[in-house]
Amino acid sequence: MEMTLRWFGEDFDSVSLKNIRQIPGVTGIVSTLYDTKPGEVWPLERIRNLKKTIEASGLRLAGIESVNIHDAIKAGLPERDKYIENYIKTLENLGEAGIDMICYNFMPVFDWTRSDLAKVLPDGSTVLSYDQALIDKINPDSIADQMNKKAQGFELPGWEPERMAQIKELFAIYETVTEEQLFDNLVYFLNKIMPTCEKYGIRMAIHPDDPAWPVFGLPRIINSEANITKLLEAVPNPLNGITFCTGSLGSNPENDLISTIYAVKGRIHFAHLRNIKYHGYQKFDEASHLSSDGSLDMVAIIKALRDSGFDSIIRPDHGRQIWDEISMPGYGLYDRALGVAYMNGIWETLEKVSN
Ligand SMILES: O=C(O)[C@@H](O)[C@@H](O)[C@H](O)[C@H](O)CO
Numbered sequence: 459m460e461m462t463l464r465w466f467g468e469d470f471d472s473v474s475l476k477n478i479r480q481i482p483g484v485t486g487i488v489s490t491l492y493d494t495k496p497g498e499v500w501p502l503e504r505i506r507n508l509k510k511t512i513e514a515s516g517l518r519l520a521g522i523e524s525v526n527i528h529d530a531i532k533a534g535l536p537e538r539d540k541y542i543e544n545y546i547k548t549l550e551n552l553g554e555a556g557i558d559m560i561c562y563n564f565m566p567v568f569d570w571t572r573s574d575l576a577k578v579l580p581d582g583s584t585v586l587s588y589d590q591a592l593i594d595k596i597n598p599d600s601i602a603d604q605m606n607k608k609a610q611g612f613e614l615p616g617w618e619p620e621r622m623a624q625i626k627e628l629f630a631i632y633e634t635v636t637e638e639q640l641f642d643n644l645v646y647f648l649n650k651i652m653p654t655c656e657k658y659g660i661r662m663a664i665h666p667d668d669p670a671w672p673v674f675g676l677p678r679i680i681n682s683e684a685n686i687t688k689l690l691e692a693v694p695n696p697l698n699g700i701t702f703c704t705g706s707l708g709s710n711p712e713n714d715l716i717s718t719i720y721a722v723k724g725r726i727h728f729a730h731l732r733n734i735k736y737h738g739y740q741k742f743d744e745a746s747h748l749s750s751d752g753s754l755d756m757v758a759i760i761k762a763l764r765d766s767g768f769d770s771i772i773r774p775d776h777g778r779q780i781w782d783e784i785s786m787p788g789y790g791l792y793d794r795a796l797g798v799a800y801m802n803g804i805w806e807t808l809e810k811v812s813n
C-alpha cells in the first residue's frame with residue numbers, strides 16, 4: 459500500500475508539497491495538468507516538469523487524477539475517434555514519463571455534484587453535502603454557477619468554467635444517449651486504448667459516479683457492484699480496473715462496499731477513502747474519516763482491502779474544512795492529514811495483529 463495525497467499543482471492548490479511531505483507516511487502524490495482541457499494532448503515536457511517538481515520535494519508522482527474524457531467519447535459522437543487518438547497520445551506521453559496509474563470518470567456533463575460545499579457542522583467545521591431534494595430545485599443550467607460561487611475562488615475539479623459555459627449544448631448531446639449506449643461507448647473507448655496501456659503497463663482506474671445515481675436525468679453507469687463487474691468483464695484486461703471510492707459508491711447505502719471489494723479483487727488500482735454520514739434517502743454529508751463520525755466502517759473497509767490483496771495507491775478523499783483553513787472545498791491540508799494518520803494507524807494495526 460502506498461499512501462498518497464491529491465495535489466492540483468503549484469498554481470492551483472493552497473497546499474504545498476513541503477507540507478504534504480511532512481505528513482507521516484505519505485510518499486506519493488496524485489496530480490494532474492489542471493489547466494488542460496478534456497480532449498487535449500498532454501505535452502511530454504509538461505508531464506516531465508510536473509514529475510520533477512514533485513520529486514524535488516522528496517515525493518513521487520504515483521499516478522494521475524484525472525485525465526478527463528471528452529464528451530464526444532462519452533456520447534459516442536462521430537468525432538470521438540479523433541479524441542480517442544488524442545487520449546492515446548496523452549497515454550503514450552504519460553507512459554514515456556513512467557506513469558502507470560490513471561484515474562478517470564465517465565460521468566456525462568458533470569463530475570461529482572454537491573448541493574452544499576460548506577455545510578456547517580455543530581463543531582464549526584464545514585463539509586461538502588448532498589441533498590437530492592435541494593438538487594431537484596436547481597436548474598441544471600445554473601448548477602455550475604452555484605458550485606463555482608461557493609468554491610472560495612478555487613476552480614473545482616471537473617467543473618471547468620469554459621466547458622460549463624456550454625452546458626445547454628452538453629445536455630443536448632446526451633438527450634438520446636441511453637445507459638446501454640453510454641456503457642458501449644465506454645467499452646469502445648477502453649478497447650481502443652488497451653494496446654497502449656499494455657505497451658506501457660498503464661492501469662486505468664475508473665472512478666465511480668458521485669453520487670451513485672442519475673443526476674439531472676443524465677445516464678450513469680458506474681454506480682453499483684453489478685455495473686462495475688459488468689464493465690470489468692466486458693474488458694477483461696487486468697489493466698482495466700477501478701478507483702474504489704468509498705464516498706462515491708457508498709453514497710448509496712444499498713451498495714455493499716465490502717462485498718464489492720472482494721468481487722473486484724485484483725482490479726482496484728487506486729483507493730479513495732472517506733467517510734460519509736447518511737441523513738435519509740439520497741441525503742448525506744461528507745464526515746471526517748473516523749468511523750464513529752459517519753456511516754461507514756473504515757476498519758472493515760481497510761481490512762477487506764488488505765485481506766483481498768490490495769497493494770496499490772490509497773489517498774484520503776475529501777476532508778472537512780477545519781482550523782480556519784481556506785482551500786479548495788474538500789482539499790484542505792489539515793483534515794486530509796488527519797485522515798492519513800488515522801488510516802495509516804488502521805493499516806499498521808491490521809498488519810501487526812495479523813502476524
Ligand atoms: O474523488 C472524487 O469524488 C472527486 O474528487 C472527483 O473529482 C474525482 O477526482 C474524479 O471524478 C475522477 O475522475
Ligand SMILES: [Fe+2]
Pocket residue numbers: 665703704705706730775
Ligand atoms: Fe473519490
